Amino acid sequence: MTTTMTIRLEPEIKERLDLLAAATQRSKSFLAAEAIRQYVELNEWQVAEIRAALAEADAGDFASDEEVDAITARWGVRGGAVEILRVFHASRRPPGRW
Numbered sequence: 162m163t164t165t166m167t168i169r170l171e172p173e174i175k176e177r178l179d180l181l182a183a184a185t186q187r188s189k190s191f192l193a194a195e196a197i198r199q200y201v202e203l204n205e206w207q208v209a210e211i212r213a214a215l216a217e218a219d220a221g222d223f224a225s226d227e228e229v230d231a232i233t234a235r236w237g238v239r240g241g242a243v244e245i246l247r248v249f250h251a252s253r254r255p256p257g258r259w
Contacts, residue, residue, distance in 0.1 A: 168193070 170178070182189045224232070 163194075 178189050178192060181187075182192055185192070
């Protein structure tokens with residue numbers, strides 16, 4: 162079962178969609194529906210992961226400094242990313258948390 166939805170596109174995007182539809186021998190409706198489906202799936206997953214991470218943070222479930230050091234050493238990460246993890250760990254709240 163499908164439903165109809167009307168959207169507004171910038172002329173350049175509409176032209177690119179026309180070209181892609183012709184090149185793939187798919188309808189513009191199919192391509193638009195597929196793009197929206199993929200966007201919704203990705204963003205649903207992302208929002209769920211953010212909510213789960215916030216619940217862990219609210220519960221105080223953080224890696225110790227030693228665990229962070231072990232992971233960053235294993236992956237060869239140095240500098241800014243490590244410092245961000247340390248600040249986050251120390252504050253127990255990410256900057257600009259909503």
